[in-house]
Amino acid sequence: MEEENKKLDQFTKNVIQDAGISQPSVDFLANVMAEIAPEQTPAKIYKPLISKVGWMIIGTLFIVFSFVLTRFSLGFSILGDWDLSSLVIEKYEPRVDIPVTYAYCFFFLLVFVVIQVTMISKRFSRSLGS
Known part of the structure; x- marks a missing residue:
């Protein structure tokens, strides 16, 4: 059994050496990249709801x-x-008459809403831009 495996191993080594390594064409990489190039998608146009x-x-x-x-x-x-x-x-x-606590709450709520709206709009702008 081992002798058959050795003969088979020697035979495959000889076949591979005789066949040699084939060289790709000079512009092989460019041809492959041209085939798999992404399709151009139209840019998304932002239209608010x-x-x-x-x-x-x-x-x-x-x-x-x-x-x-x-x-x-x-x-x-x-x-x-x-x-x-x-x-x-x-x-x-x-x-x-608005209590001072409520005024502070509304002020900070307004600040946080403005910050979040700004961050979300920048994120959407980046996602639409790419």
Whole structure:
């Protein structure tokens, strides 16, 4: 058994030596790279879900509805007998007292939201750019 393996081993060595190593063509690498080159994909164009005009309309409507709900009594209310105009106006003198703790909370919330929006927009810009 060992003798057959030795003969087979010697035979394969002779065949490999006789065949030699074939050399690829000079531009082999360039040809391979040209075949596997990535297809050109069109650049992604960023289009926001809600445009600037849309955000302006939403903001304007929010401000108008907030003003209407707090300044005027409409005669009917989904809130029942609550009169929202009495919450803000006290003898035609608007006065809103916000505790200092809430003011700090809102300030830091605003700062963190601005930071996160900036970071997320940069990340999306980088991902759309590449």
